[in-house]
Every structure is written in C-alpha cells, then in structure tokens.
Amino acid sequence: MYPQEVEEYLAKWPDTIEEILRDEGFQYTPEMVNNIIYNVIGPKSLERFLNDGDVVIKFPDEVEGGKFIIEIISYASLINLKSHGLVDTIEDENGQEIIFITEAGREVANQIKRNMNDTENTDQD
Secondary structure (H helix, E strand, C coil): CCCHHHHHHHCCCHHHHHHHHHHCCCCCCHHHHHHHHHHHHHHHHHHHHHHHCCCCCCCCCHHHHHHHHHHHHHHHHHHHHHHCCCEEEEECCCCCEEEEECHHHHHHHHHHHHHHHHHHHHHHC
8 A cells, every 4th residue: 555665664553643642541452553543643754755755654743642642542543433333434525534433333422422411400409
C-alpha cells in the first residue's frame, strides 16, 4: 500500500501505539493497532516522504505531538464505536469519510439522556 521506505517505518510503530492505547485505558486488538498505523501514521509518513524523502514524522513542539496523540486516540475511539455498531462511516462524493450515528447509537444516546434526566430529577427531590 505504501512505498517500501514508509512500510519499513510503519513496522516500527506497533509497540508505541499499544503503549499509547494502554496508557489511555483502551482495550485493543492487533487489528486496531494496524488500522491506526495505516490510517493515521501512514498518510503523515507518506506525505513527508513525498515532500522531502524522509519518512520520520517530526513535531515542532510538544503541543503538536500532543495533537498527534489525540488524533490516535480519536481514531481508536472511532474504531471502538464502529465495532459496537454505534456509529458507521460512508465516503462522500469527494472521497471524505463521513461519520454518522446508527440506529443502535441513537438508542444508546437516548438511554443516556433518560438516565441523566432521571438522575437530575432524583437530585432535585
């Protein structure tokens, strides 16, 4: 899928991704780790490779590095929600991935709202 140089770089990431997910309390599978590597890290490494021949992703400061970790965690959350059937994705006419809530996701959201309302009403008593 990626040029050999990028593939070799991506092969170094599984332990780092697993550590990030563990630190954030995620239960993960090898498939989830690979999805993150190929859909979050891969495009960034490929862009860098095409722009200047280097595959290593670098950040100018801790803020940018933190944003990258948030992107990894967000993608892991999306994978988790999709695996539970609460959200799904489609591709729009421009090739952009669109996330939408499923019927099961709506049911869970409504149940959460009901529970929150019940809690608020109980607190007022």
